Amino acid sequence: MARGSDNNGSGAFGGFGAEWQPSNLSREEARRATDWVEAKIDKRALLTSKERKEDIRDAMWQLEKDGEILVHRVSDVHEPVMAKTLYGWDKKIPTNNLWHHKSCG
Numbered sequence: 001m002a003r004g005s006d007n008n009g010s011g012a013f014g015g016f017g018a019e020w021q022p023s024n025l026s027r028e029e030a031r032r033a034t035d036w037v038e039a040k041i042d043k044r045a046l047l048t049s050k051e052r053k054e055d056i057r058d059a060m061w062q063l064e065k066d067g068e069i070l071v072h073r074v075s076d077v078h079e080p081v082m083a084k085t086l087y088g089w090d091k092k093i094p095t096n097n098l099w100h101h102k103s104c105g
Contacts, residue, residue, distance in 0.1 A: 041086075055089070074092040074093075074094045077097060078092075078094035078095065078096060078097050078098075079094070079095045079096050080092035080093055080094050080095065081093050081095060
């Protein structure tokens, strides 16, 4: 059997690749790990000297209205959580019913 695959052939950890493995952390351990990551992200946000990027959402809505593109929205069915981007924007992160870009494999 190839590394990272399971008996039903679906691949390691839901198809993310062999390097992704379940952590099997307890709820408390997972919270501590998440807190550590969030602290690193917050620190990185404070250290960044990047200018705030242009918010292109208005242009996207117009392109969608003109029939040029289709904008996929995160709705309540995705049970989203809110997060702040490094530039301070609010972003909805889906927690179920996930998708990925076709070009991402």
